[in-house]
Amino acid sequence: MKYAIIADVHGNMPALKLVLEDAQKHGTESYLLAGDYSIRAPWFNDVIPTLRSLPNVRAICGNEEKYLHLPKGEDAQFAICYWAASRMQPDNLAWLDSLPERMDWSENGTDFHMAHALGAFLGNEMTRLFRTSVLALRYPDRPITSERFLSDNRKLMESQPNFEEKLAALPEGIYIYGHNHAQSHMRFGNHLFLNPGSCGHPLDCMQFAACYTLLTVENGEWLVEERRIPYDPTPLIETVKQSEQYKAAPVWTNLVFLDWTTCSEHMVYFLHYAEAYANRIGDNRRPFMPDTFRAAFEEWEKAGYPLIGEEDR
Ligand SMILES: [Fe+2]
Numbered sequence: 001m002k003y004a005i006i007a008d009v010h011g012n013m014p015a016l017k018l019v020l021e022d023a024q025k026h027g028t029e030s031y032l033l034a035g036d037y038s039i040r041a042p043w044f045n046d047v048i049p050t051l052r053s054l055p056n057v058r059a060i061c062g063n064e065e066k067y068l069h070l071p072k073g074e075d076a077q078f079a080i081c082y083w084a085a086s087r088m089q090p091d092n093l094a095w096l097d098s099l100p101e102r103m104d105w106s107e108n109g110t111d112f113h114m115a116h117a118l119g120a121f122l123g124n125e126m127t128r129l130f131r132t133s134v135l136a137l138r139y140p141d142r143p144i145t146s147e148r149f150l151s152d153n154r155k156l157m158e159s160q161p162n163f164e165e166k167l168a169a170l171p172e173g174i175y176i177y178g179h180n181h182a183q184s185h186m187r188f189g190n191h192l193f194l195n196p197g198s199c200g201h202p203l204d205c206m207q208f209a210a211c212y213t214l215l216t217v218e219n220g221e222w223l224v225e226e227r228r229i230p231y232d233p234t235p236l237i238e239t240v241k242q243s244e245q246y247k248a249a250p251v252w253t254n255l256v257f258l259d260w261t262t263c264s265e266h267m268v269y270f271l272h273y274a275e276a277y278a279n280r281i282g283d284n285r286r287p288f289m290p291d292t293f294r295a296a297f298e299e300w301e302k303a304g305y306p307l308i309g310e311e312d313r
Pocket residue numbers: 008010036062064179180181
């Protein structure tokens with residue numbers, strides 16, 4: 001059985017089209033979807049029906065699905081979520097709301113487990129350890145290679161206290177997750193941890209691409225093929241600049257553009273900068289209001305997007 005594993009589409013329909021064309025060309029028989037389908041790019045009402053109509057599909061929800069239910073405020077900090085919620089078609093929202101947080105099943109003699117973040121299997125400290133924001137600090141010489149990233153991830157995993165014991169306590173099988181937008185897979189004996197990266201918003205400091213992973217399970221063998229389909233973010237950015245989303249959430253959408261052009265995280269760093277900026281001007285309104293959010297972004301832009309407030313540990 002050949003599976004295409006897709007996560008973190010985040011409303012990016014052009015990226016999803018590239019991924020599905022590639023997956024179909026490679027004879028995919030089943031689709032595993034690991035959450036975060038909307039928010040960040042504006043085409044979620046095309047993305048969701050397309051995913052729902054795939055053959056043999058299993059899907060879980062991601063953490064960003066819950067942001068569609070935030071009570072609407074006047075702030076800019078969550079403006080992109082409010083806009084997505086206001087445009088989400090009811091049947092698409094109903095599908096998102098119906099998704100479980102985790103799935104566990106057996107198929108072809110293999111046990112599968114799927115949740116949005118690695119922490120669901122190995123504890124929340126693992127989600128923090130593999131958080132995306134530190135990658136921009138760790139890899140200033142990006143784009144990096146997949147080989148380097150996989151080797152670093154494996155070392156990081158093995159260096160954790162009591163890792164062997166944690167692994168021994170976990171049932172054998174394939175563990176599928178997303179969340180940090182970084183494509184990776186690590187096999188330790190009969191445990192395989194597999195993150196297909198982000199289809200629509202990659203942040204792994206490699207070349208910008210639509211990412212997903214092919215997994216073949218046959219006769220007890222597991223074969224992983226990480227797929228990256230490079231494409232130019234420039235026309236994508238130009239199209240999104242014409243969207244209602246750009247008008248409704250300009251700072252957030254500019255942050256999305258920065259991420260796309262560098263394949264690395266900026267949002268967390270900007271939020272740290274905005275916090276420092278608001279404190280400096282004596283604005284204690286939280287979430288951040290549009291005037292402060294915009295002014296902080298303009299200052300951060302002039303300063304060359306300094307990466308402050310996070311440590312690589
Ligand atoms: Fe995500």
